[in-house]
Amino acid sequence: MALIVQKFGGTSVGSIEKIKAVASRVLESHRAGNRMIVVLSAMSGETDRLIGMAHEMQHIPDPRELDALVSTGEQVTVSLFAMAVKAAGGDAVSLLGDQVAIHTDQMHTRARIDSIDAARIQHFLDQGKIVTVAGFQGVTDSGDITTLGRGGSDTTAVALAAALKADACEIFTDVEGVFTTDPGICDKARKIDFISYDEMLELASLGAKVLDIRAVSMAKRFKVPVHVRSTFTHTVGTWVVGEEKIMESMLVSGITYSKKEARITIKKVPDQPGIAAKIFLPISDAGILVDMIIQNAHDGGFTDMTFTVPKDDYARAMEILNKVAKELHAESVTGDQDIAKVSIVGVGMRNYAGIASTMFQIMSKEGINMMMVTTSEIKVSAVIAAKYTELAVRALHDAFALDKDNLPQEED
Amino acid sequence: MALIVQKFGGTSVGSIEKIKAVASRVLESHRAGNRMIVVLSAMSGETDRLIGMAHEMQHIPDPRELDALVSTGEQVTVSLFAMAVKAAGGDAVSLLGDQVAIHTDQMHTRARIDSIDAARIQHFLDQGKIVTVAGFQGVTDSGDITTLGRGGSDTTAVALAAALKADACEIFTDVEGVFTTDPGICDKARKIDFISYDEMLELASLGAKVLDIRAVSMAKRFKVPVHVRSTFTHTVGTWVVGEEKIMESMLVSGITYSKKEARITIKKVPDQPGIAAKIFLPISDAGILVDMIIQNAHDGGFTDMTFTVPKDDYARAMEILNKVAKELHAESVTGDQDIAKVSIVGVGMRNYAGIASTMFQIMSKEGINMMMVTTSEIKVSAVIAAKYTELAVRALHDAFALDKDNLPQEED
Numbered sequence: 001m002a003l004i005v006q007k008f009g010g011t012s013v014g015s016i017e018k019i020k021a022v023a024s025r026v027l028e029s030h031r032a033g034n035r036m037i038v039v040l041s042a043m044s045g046e047t048d049r050l051i052g053m054a055h056e057m058q059h060i061p062d063p064r065e066l067d068a069l070v071s072t073g074e075q076v077t078v079s080l081f082a083m084a085v086k087a088a089g090g091d092a093v094s095l096l097g098d099q100v101a102i103h104t105d106q107m108h109t110r111a112r113i114d115s116i117d118a119a120r121i122q123h124f125l126d127q128g129k130i131v132t133v134a135g136f137q138g139v140t141d142s143g144d145i146t147t148l149g150r151g152g153s154d155t156t157a158v159a160l161a162a163a164l165k166a167d168a169c170e171i172f173t174d175v176e177g178v179f180t181t182d183p184g185i186c187d188k189a190r191k192i193d194f195i196s197y198d199e200m201l202e203l204a205s206l207g208a209k210v211l212d213i214r215a216v217s218m219a220k221r222f223k224v225p226v227h228v229r230s231t232f233t234h235t236v237g238t239w240v241v242g243e244e245k246i247m248e249s250m251l252v253s254g255i256t257y258s259k260k261e262a263r264i265t266i267k268k269v270p271d272q273p274g275i276a277a278k279i280f281l282p283i284s285d286a287g288i289l290v291d292m293i294i295q296n297a298h299d300g301g302f303t304d305m306t307f308t309v310p311k312d313d314y315a316r317a318m319e320i321l322n323k324v325a326k327e328l329h330a331e332s333v334t335g336d337q338d339i340a341k342v343s344i345v346g347v348g349m350r351n352y353a354g355i356a357s358t359m360f361q362i363m364s365k366e367g368i369n370m371m372m373v374t375t376s377e378i379k380v381s382a383v384i385a386a387k388y389t390e391l392a393v394r395a396l397h398d399a400f401a402l403d404k405d406n407l408p409q410e411e412d
Numbered sequence: 413m414a415l416i417v418q419k420f421g422g423t424s425v426g427s428i429e430k431i432k433a434v435a436s437r438v439l440e441s442h443r444a445g446n447r448m449i450v451v452l453s454a455m456s457g458e459t460d461r462l463i464g465m466a467h468e469m470q471h472i473p474d475p476r477e478l479d480a481l482v483s484t485g486e487q488v489t490v491s492l493f494a495m496a497v498k499a500a501g502g503d504a505v506s507l508l509g510d511q512v513a514i515h516t517d518q519m520h521t522r523a524r525i526d527s528i529d530a531a532r533i534q535h536f537l538d539q540g541k542i543v544t545v546a547g548f549q550g551v552t553d554s555g556d557i558t559t560l561g562r563g564g565s566d567t568t569a570v571a572l573a574a575a576l577k578a579d580a581c582e583i584f585t586d587v588e589g590v591f592t593t594d595p596g597i598c599d600k601a602r603k604i605d606f607i608s609y610d611e612m613l614e615l616a617s618l619g620a621k622v623l624d625i626r627a628v629s630m631a632k633r634f635k636v637p638v639h640v641r642s643t644f645t646h647t648v649g650t651w652v653v654g655e656e657k658i659m660e661s662m663l664v665s666g667i668t669y670s671k672k673e674a675r676i677t678i679k680k681v682p683d684q685p686g687i688a689a690k691i692f693l694p695i696s697d698a699g700i701l702v703d704m705i706i707q708n709a710h711d712g713g714f715t716d717m718t719f720t721v722p723k724d725d726y727a728r729a730m731e732i733l734n735k736v737a738k739e740l741h742a743e744s745v746t747g748d749q750d751i752a753k754v755s756i757v758g759v760g761m762r763n764y765a766g767i768a769s770t771m772f773q774i775m776s777k778e779g780i781n782m783m784m785v786t787t788s789e790i791k792v793s794a795v796i797a798a799k800y801t802e803l804a805v806r807a808l809h810d811a812f813a814l815d816k817d818n819l820p821q822e823e824d
Contacts, residue, residue: 016468056428058495069491072484079481083470099555143511
């Protein structure tokens with residue numbers, strides 16, 4: 001008898017009828033002999049509605065009160081879901097974050113899970129009940145309600161799977177799984193059957209929205225097998241598992257892109273120790289996350305510094321940089337918002353050289369200039385002009401044969 | 413420095429703007445130097461909306477899950493209210509039933525309060541915060557959310573006032589206080605300044621909707637002074653207090669009426685011991701509350717039994733009675749839904765005879781037939797044809813001079 005955690009997002013439980021459909025789907029798994037824990041998000045639109053009310057009430061809503069307010073969204077779905085299961089002839093019980101209890105730190109609106117009591121869930125599972133847990137929420141030691149931040153229900157599901165030693169954590173969503181790239185711009189995009197935690201982490205942080213990055217990193221730590229699949233079909237989706245579980249890794253597993261960043265260059269600053277800190281401290285003090293950084297030294301003791309920031313923070317970052325440039329007597333500050341970051345990800349890269357250079361060749365063949373490049377052990381990212389995004393993604397997808405199994409070839 | 417509990421109902425907190433208005437009203441009292449506990453209901457319409465969803469989900473919603481669902485209504489208002497107070501420059505903290513904690517029994521949807529922990533509220537009051545508590549909800553020993561039934565927020569407020577030994581419990585509503593009768597049908601109706609717990613209990617159980625009967629009975633037990641007043645004006649409302657606090661009691665304090673009952677007569681049943689049980693047991697087993705009962709013995713060992721039931725249960729009661737009548741060989745079962753119950757209430761009746769007979773004279777003078785009469789120490793109720801309701805109320809209001817102080821006259 002397997003223990004399975006299933007998580008359904010807001011669109012999957014967006015109406016009375018959809019909650020009923022989820023209930024009968026969960027009952028299927030339960031009647032097949034599985035012990036079931038079901039994590040639910042708020043009905044789609046509800047969290048935004050509640051946050052909207054909060055902002056009407058207070059310019060910057062009090063975080064503790066905001067959490068108490070917003071957590072009602074999941075409370076509504078889990079109690080309705082338990083009713084739906086009972087109406088369909090099953091037995092279910094709903095538990096809120098504090099009823100489980102899911103202990104978190106006190107960082108309201110983006111709390112981290114410290115520990116989970118398994119006892120109460122176990123008790124209800126032993127009674128044969130389907131246990132439905134409100135996603136996204138927890139409780140502090142002093143009994144205050146916390147929330148885990150956007151995407152927090154994924155984290156709840158994986159954390160419960162880890163705490164209860166579940167056999168699998170299934171994340172139901174509106175797509176069929178993780179794809180080699182966005183099917184919206186590349187019709188050869190293919191569903192990936194197995195992907196490693198590390199690859200999924202890179203994909204998630206590079207813009208794939210299918211799974212929350214914190215959930216993936218928790219799944220990796222506790223070795224929770226995660227199954228990303230569709231609410232609306234019974235097709236097998238994508239399994240996110242340890243690398244050792246994947247017989248043969250693809251050279252490149254996925255290609256992602258993001259148009260959410262902007263590029264800033266500060267030109268001809270004195271190339272001396274501590275210069276990077278002088279430039280980036282004021283930016284991080286303003287709460288702006290810098291992603292890629294490239295330093296380009298000139299002759300004569302000067303250097304150019306190029307980096308990317310989220311487009312939403314572009315104006316503020318430019319303002320700060322113009323001040324800094326004056327202090328440092330830099331030549332100029334220039335910026336570009338019409339950029340995209342295209343990345344290739346695959347654990348196969350670890351052992352095979354030449355992936356990056358293949359990528360560069362393809363880009364060059366298509367006449368696409370790469371403005372910045374960064375690499376990690378299992379990914380290569382390039383910043384290009386935004387207008388080439390789709391072209392680059394399709395060309396890379398073809399070149400690395402992501403529409404087929406692209407197993408690494410012996411090098412000699 | 414007085415400690416005051418203020419309770420605002422659903423219409424008082426029915427929108428963002430109204431919650432802001434309540435917040436500034438509460439802040440006024442706080443800045444005047446009072447320690448404040450504020451009990452709030454759900455925004456008007458919200459509880460019905462949630463119950464509606466539950467019924468779409470399950471024919472008879474699971475009571476535990478229904479409580480978890482419905483309690484979100486108050487959770488939303490208290491957190492929004494705390495934000496509103498903070499936005500207006502004050503300091504507030506919201507507490508849910510389980511956070512206080514308000515311990516109840518396990519009777520979901522109509523739980524009773526067993527005890528209240530004063531410590532956490534006291535802690536926040538000592539910090540100078542306005543403590544806002546979700547009305548209507550509590551928690552069982554096993555951590556399940558319960559609700560106290562309709563009107564439960566009044567009970568929450570009075571219970572908190574009792575537990576924290578508050579100086580007053582103010583119930584804010586959309587009327588100016590308790591009136592001598594319904595101003596809608598009698599333009600001489602007058603706001604009552606002081607009324608005793610016992611009179612208020614009678615008025616509440618006889619149909620006055622201004623205050624929940626359980627709240628009144630709890631206020632009486634713990635001697636909590638209750639102030640019923642309007643959300644929309646600063647006028648002093650009605651104080652509900654112990655009889656000993658009222659210098660001079662009115663002979664008759666109020667006149668109420670109810671059109672929610674129906675009358676049933678079962679004719680010529682054998683007048684033998686146990687006959688009442690045979691008639692009323694099947695009715696109470698069906699969960700139907702019988703109010704007035706009159707037994708009228710005939711010659712020859714027979715008796716008629718007349719009683720009232722809620723109109724909503726009339727059809728079911730008639731069905732049951734027809735069966736019972738057959739078994740008992742009764743002559744017939746007749747019913748009448750076009751009735752009203754008109755009552756006069758006043759502690760002054762205790763010491764002064766002749767109140768009932770004055771009432772009978774007035775009814776007779778107006779040509780109104782009384783079908784049933786019951787009396788208690790401080791009230792007289794009469795069942796009359798529904799069409800005479802307004803006439804009866806106005807005539808009694810005049811006769812007992814409720815538009816003026818009707819202090820008892822010395823009898824000799």
